[in-house]
Amino acid sequence: NAGVTQTPKFRVLKTGQSMTLLCAQDMNHEYMYWYRQDPGMGLRLIHYSVGEGTTAKGEVPDGYNVSRLKKQNFLLGLESAAPSQTSVYFCASSYHRDSNQPQHFGDGTRLSIL
Amino acid sequence: QQPVQSPQAVILREGEDAVINCSSSKALYSVHWYRQKHGEAPVFLMILLKGGEQKGHEKISASFNEKKQQSSLYLTASQLSYSGTYFCGTEIGAKGRGKLIFGQGTELSVKP
Numbered sequence: 001n002a003g004v005t006q007t008p009k010f011r012v013l014k015t016g017q018s019m020t021l022l023c024a025q026d027m028n029h030e031y032m033y034w035y036r037q038d039p040g041m042g043l044r045l046i047h048y049s050v051g052e053g054t055t056a057k058g059e060v061p062d063g064y065n066v067s068r069l070k071k072q073n074f075l076l077g078l079e080s081a082a083p084s085q086t087s088v089y090f091c092a093s094s095y096h097r098d099s100n101q102p103q104h105f106g107d108g109t110r111l112s113i114l
Numbered sequence: 115q116q117p118v119q120s121p122q123a124v125i126l127r128e129g130e131d132a133v134i135n136c137s138s139s140k141a142l143y144s145v146h147w148y149r150q151k152h153g154e155a156p157v158f159l160m161i162l163l164k165g166g167e168q169k170g171h172e173k174i175s176a177s178f179n180e181k182k183q184q185s186s187l188y189l190t191a192s193q194l195s196y197s198g199t200y201f202c203g204t205e206i207g208a209k210g211r212g213k214l215i216f217g218q219g220t221e222l223s224v225k226p
Contacts, residue, residue: 031212033213033214035216040218040219041218042116042201042216042217042218042219043156043201043203043216044216045213045214045215045216048212048213050212058213059115059215090155090156094212096212100144100161100163101161102146102158102161103146103158103203103214104158105155105156105157106155107154107155108155
């Protein structure tokens with residue numbers, strides 16, 4: 001049982017390049033989330049999805065797009081990368097919106113933009 | 115809307131106790147607690163729902179004071195394995211269900 005898998009684990013981009021981060025979960029979870037983590041800032045929600053085909057904005061959505069075409073996958077896209085997007089990105093999933101359901105996190109993607 | 119955690123950092127000797135607080139300016143529906151070790155993913159510890167519930171996990175327990183809009187995490191007889199950064203995640207009101215806003219984290223170091 002893999003849980004939440006993020007691809008790639010590391011990436012270096014040049015300013016202006018585009019890329020897509022992939023998150024896959026095998027727990028049949030309804031909710032999926034993308035966070036970024038910067039030193040001293042905690043985890044900040046970028047976008048999230050409450051089910052296949054639906055997405056919503058979180059706290060810091062600017063410069064990112066997402067898609068949830070399949071229930072098990074949640075993609076995060078950077079159309080034109082900027083140095084301010086250098087961060088560690090975590091994907092998470094949870095079974096349901098009920099408040100007694102924990103979020104399960106992937107191992108993260110470390111992204112550097114030069 | 116980000117909850118405020120205190121203290122920002124704490125250093126303990128093995129066997130000592132610690133309390134980490136999480137305060138919000140908004141009414142809370144629930145509070146989640148996670149621990150993250152350096153270079154790893156956050157790991158779930160416990161969830162507290164509104165109603166003043168107190169829960170425990172081994173020697174780690176937590177309380178949730180709905181009126182004060184705050185939660186506290188209690189670590190007793192700390193072990194070396196407790197070292198890491200602790201985050202509270204808050205669901206703000208019924209409309210915020212399923213979406214967590216995390217605090218900035220509290221870094222805990224347990225020394226032998």
